[in-house]
Amino acid sequence: MAENILRMRRITKTFPGVKALQDVHLDVARGEVHAICGENGAGKSTLMKVLSGVYPHGTYDGDIEFEGTVAEFKDIRDSERDGIVIIHQELALSPFLSVAENIFLGNEREKRGFINWNDTNMEAAKLLRRVGLDLNPVVRAGDIGVGKQQLVEIAKALSKNVKLLILDEPTAALNDEDSAHLLGLVKGLRAEGITCIIISHKLNEIREIADSVTILRDGRTIETLSLHDGSVTEERIIKGMVGRDMESRYPERTPVIGEEVLRVEDWTVHHPQENARVVVDSANLTVRAGEVVGIAGLMGAGRTELAMSIFGRSYGSRITGTLYKNGTPITARTVGEAIRHGIAYATEDRKRYGLNLIDDIKRNVSGAALGKLAKRGWVDGGREAVVAGDYRRSMNIKAPTVTAITGKLSGGNQQKVVLSKWMFSDPDVLILDEPTRGIDVGAKYEIYTIINRLAAEGKAVIVISSELPELLGICDRIYTLAEGRITAEVPIGQATPELLMQYMTKEKD
Structure with missing residues (x-):
């Protein structure tokens, strides 16, 4: 049995009014692909942010042990020095810098205090070939597609001598061809001995690529399942995620x-x-x-x-x-x-075009039909709160109040806010x-x-x-x-x- 490269014990993380994680346990074996599944808001991304130092030691309860040593990461650079690299769902490349500049940003190849551009571009080209990208490293990151950007992020992780690579929804925005290429790359990294943690809603991909899966629900660890013998079905994983059998993934409708x-x-x-x-x-x-x-x-x-x-x-x-x-x-x-x-249109890119992520639920819900709330040219804030509250309840938006910041909600709850906005426009x-x-x-x-x-x-x-x-x-x-x-x-x-x-x-x- 492979030794564990990572052990997380009794991890509890609290935000104002919300306990995002409670007594979470996670064991990851060295050299495996370990999937983490759960509904939106289950705590998956929060757990990985605790692990990678985005939420530093002292802001959560519990213990992390990496390669047999207690880890108390103060920030993300701390975890990267130990070989833990996280690639977030929202890619962090600068569109105005070259691919090579992005790969070595914060980890520059320098010589006597100056960046060695020949070395930078040559090393970047090697890393790009390693992830299967035939790409000129001097091209701007903003001029390549999302699938290639995802691979550039992995090349960037490999430049940091990664031991544990965390991928948060890596194929969410990719087409089938790019997804297949990325999953093949993850298999190749596993063959090289690099451990991967992958968060994904695509259960067919998890069953294809993962060695084991840990299921979170409501901020707690439910179970860890081995996927080696092929006996764990998508329905079995779904039951763990939602706490019940789903006889059908699509509700019945008589049109x-x-x-x-x-x-x-x-x-x-x-x-x-x-x-x-x-x-x-x-x-x-x-x-x-x-x-x-x-x-x-x-x-x-x-x-x-x-x-x-x-x-x-x-x-x-x-x-x-x-x-x-x-x-x-x-x-x-x-x-x-x-x-x-x-006519209403709910965009595919809810974060960029569908919502104001720094504003609250109330203002997002009313945004497309403010005229319905106007009183002598002014928005009636009381009615606005009542309308948003009605949608919060009827749409089952998981938030303590309608004054919760929309960007803090899970993806599923953000989508419900988008739908509420357009439903209010009638x-x-x-x-x-x-x-x-x-x-x-x-x-x-x-x-x-x-x-x-x-x-x-x-x-x-x-x-x-x-x-x-x-x-x-x-x-x-x-x-x-x-x-x-x-x-x-x-x-x-x-x-x-x-x-x-x-x-x-x-x-x-």
């Missing part, structure tokens, strides 16, 4: 579909900078009251671009085509006009772009329940998702998109993953 609410005809969108490039090509789609319509497509197919261009032309240039609302042509040239016409059409990205199975189920509730209220719902099982589980019809063109409209009774993928990869005639 009651009414009249057409939104129709999009001959909708063409050009790239905002490269005006000659067509991003959405003559798209046609409809959605009816009480209907959930899915949009499926590979990365770069134009799904988000289509949604954002419909929502007040917030993306694109030289947009042509017609929008019909309840059979009447409408003009929605701005976001404000789109909202007044009853739209007729709600476009949800990757509504469950980066949230756990329990929170996903709650989001699906909310979508069903909206449809039952007669809303027309459009869901964009990269997960085909999700679309198959919640939609009534699915449109497929390839290279900016809608290639098929498939009733849910005929839809299969294979058929959808066939249409999603259909080339231009």
Whole structure:
């Protein structure tokens, strides 16, 4: 049996009004890939921040032992000196610096007090090759894709002689190809003897790559399971995470579909900078009251671009085509006009575009429809608090009060705040772009329940998702998109993953 490289005992971490961790135990064997699972808010990221010194010794109770020695890290540099490196879900690269500069930032290659750029670029090139990136190290980090940025972060960790690499949701924003490459790299690091801890909501990836999994729930350790013999199923992991069996990942719904609410005809969108490039090509789609319509497509197919261009032309240039609302042509040239016409769009990037993370829940919920709370030109703060409180309860947002800062909430609870904001605007059409990205199975189920509730209220719902099982589980019809063109409209009774993928990869005639 392999020796433990890490032991964490009785870890308890408290924030004002919240006990994030309580008596957590964690054992990680040397050279293994150890997964940590749990619902949003279970304490996964908090535990890793305790381990890596983001929350320094003295701000938590309990003991950490690394390589047989008691660890009392005062900051992240302390843990890195011992070989513990954490890569957060929100990547920390500077987009304006080169890849090489990012790799050695804070760990510069210098000679007599000056940075040795030849050495820096040569060593960076070696590290990039090690992670499978054929990339010029002098290119700006902001000019490469998210998948490559994730690999640059790993190269940066390897430059610090990492012994324990912590990956927090490493594939959350990656497509299937980039995810497969990253997981293959993690397997390669394990073969080199580097221990990895991986936090992920993608249970299929965990079963593929991890040797063992520790499940947290409500800030406590529930159990640690070995994945070596293949007997632990995704359903078994889910039961540990949510405390109950989930007979179905998708709540049942009996659709009651009414009249057409939104129709999009001959909708063409050009790239905002490269005006000659067509991003959405003559798209046609409809959605009816009480209907959930899915949009499926590979990365770069134009799904988000289509949604954002419909929502007040917030993306694109030289947009042509017609929008019909309840059979009447409408003009929605701005976001404000789109909202007044009853169209809402919940962005895929909730942290950047969907929420004000430094403000509280109350102000985020009211943000899209302040006019409903205005009294002689002033926002009625009392009514605002009551409205937000009602949504906090009905949407099961886990926060002590509506004055809690939104950026402190878990991903699933942040997504509920986004949905609350748009539900308060009382739209007729709600476009949800990757509504469950980066949230756990329990929170996903709650989001699906909310979508069903909206449809039952007669809303027309459009869901964009990269997960085909999700679309198959919640939609009534699915449109497929390839290279900016809608290639098929498939009733849910005929839809299969294979058929959808066939249409999603259909080339231009």
